Amino acid sequence: MKKFIIVCAATLLAVVAVNAQPRAIGGRIAYGVGFSYQHSMGLDNMISVDVDFPGYSGGIGVAATYDWIFPITAWTQKGEWNWYAGVGAGFGFAWPEVDKQNYAGIKTRTSVGGFNIGVAGRIGVEYNFWFPLQLSVDWRPVIGPAIAWSNVTRSGNLSGTGLEAKEHYSAVGFGYGSLYASAICIGVRYKF
Numbered sequence: 001m002k003k004f005i006i007v008c009a010a011t012l013l014a015v016v017a018v019n020a021q022p023r024a025i026g027g028r029i030a031y032g033v034g035f036s037y038q039h040s041m042g043l044d045n046m047i048s049v050d051v052d053f054p055g056y057s058g059g060i061g062v063a064a065t066y067d068w069i070f071p072i073t074a075w076t077q078k079g080e081w082n083w084y085a086g087v088g089a090g091f092g093f094a095w096p097e098v099d100k101q102n103y104a105g106i107k108t109r110t111s112v113g114g115f116n117i118g119v120a121g122r123i124g125v126e127y128n129f130w131f132p133l134q135l136s137v138d139w140r141p142v143i144g145p146a147i148a149w150s151n152v153t154r155s156g157n158l159s160g161t162g163l164e165a166k167e168h169y170s171a172v173g174f175g176y177g178s179l180y181a182s183a184i185c186i187g188v189r190y191k192f
Helices: 002-020
Strands: 023-030 032-040 045-054 059-071 080-103 106-128 133-139 145-156 164-174 184-191
Touching (some): 023 045, 032 184, 045 080, 106 184
Antiparallel strands (some): 045 059, 080 106, 106 133, 106 145, 145 164
C-alpha cells in the first residue's frame, strides 16, 4: 500500500509539472499546411511536434524535434524574440496516386507511392506577442532514405490476346525533397 501511495504521488507531481509548462498549438504554412504543437521543457528548451500535409502529393509527414531556445535581447520590442535550433526524427508517407488512361483500346492504370524516414533538424526565429500569440519562421528538413514504388497495369487487346500485363518498379534513394519542399514555413500558434 505504501508503494502504491508513493507511485500515485509521483505520478500526480509529474502531471502537475508537465501541465505547468507553457505550451503552444497552431498551424504551419509552407508548400502545404500542417499542425504544430510545442511543449516547453523549462525556460531554454522545447519539444516540437509537427504533422504536415504536403501540397505536391496526397500524403502526410510527421516530425518531432527537441529544440534549444536562445533569446534575442538586442531586439527590444513589447513582445519577446527568440531563435531556436534542434534535432529529432521524422517520417513521411505518400499514398498511392492513381492515374487512369485509355488509348487505342488499351487501358492503363498507374499507381505511384512512397515513404521516407530520417533525421529532422530545425532552425528558426519566433516572436511571442504580449498576448498569447506566437509567429515563427523556420527551416525543418528531414534527411534520410526514401523508398518509392510504381505499379502499372495494362489491360485490353494486348497483341490480340485480351490479356492483362502488370509491371512493378521500386527505387531506394536519398530523400532530398524535404530540404526545400515543406521545409521552410511560417508558423502561427496560440500559447497557453
